[in-house]
Amino acid sequence: MENFFGILKQEIYYGTTYNSYRELKLAIEKYIKYYNEERIKEKLGWLSPKQYRIETYDCINIKR
Numbered sequence: 001m002e003n004f005f006g007i008l009k010q011e012i013y014y015g016t017t018y019n020s021y022r023e024l025k026l027a028i029e030k031y032i033k034y035y036n037e038e039r040i041k042e043k044l045g046w047l048s049p050k051q052y053r054i055e056t057y058d059c060i061n062i063k064r
Contacts (some may be wrong), residue, residue, distance in 0.1 A: 004035070 012031050018024040037050045044052040
């Protein structure tokens with residue numbers, strides 16, 4: 001979890017000025033969606049977390 005917050009700060013916080021709490025909140029929500037659904041990770045076989053969950057779920061169901 002600490003790694004996630006470090007990446008989030010690097011990618012959307014440092015060097016960016018947000019004019020309101022709402023603007024910052026929306027940027028964080030958008031980033032979390034991107035992080036979970038689109039951003040690929042080497043540890044997950046170059047899949048996004050969403051793709052990894054879908055493939056893992058499919059593999060478990062095929063084995064049953």
